[in-house]
Amino acid sequence: MIRIKMAQAGKKSAGPRPKHVPVRMCIACRRSDAKRGLFRLVRDAEGRVSVDPTGKRAGRGAYLCHDPACWDQALKRRGLERALRVESLDPEDRAALEEIARGLVNE
Ligand SMILES: [Zn+2]
Secondary structure, eight states: OOOOOOOOTTSOTTSSOOSOOOEEEBTTTOOEEEGGGSEEEEEOTTSOEEEOSSSOOSSEEEEEOSOHHHHHHHHHSSHHHHHHTOSSOOHHHHHHHHHHHHHHHTO
16 A cells, blocks of 8 residues: 555645545556546446546546557557446447547647
8 A cells, every 4th residue: 555645735725726636547557637637438327438528427437548548558458348347338439439549649
């Protein structure tokens, strides 16, 4: 276990982050980032997987960072299926996610 020393909250009340920022972890590289720094992927009741830009959709969620290598790993090595507990990605959903991953390369 890694011991994390908690910052003393409330000492700098004038800071731009007065509240706790939700931190999520990329399922591929396991890097943590603030929630908005990661893509949220969500599996709905029908087992369909899509990106959730609002971060509020119901369903089991998984997070991926903006690194195309992570998308590659999640899509090709079943990382996403494992994280979202689906048997296999719908080919349509997979194609849509691959499209997003391709867009990241050019960013
Ligand atoms: Zn990552």
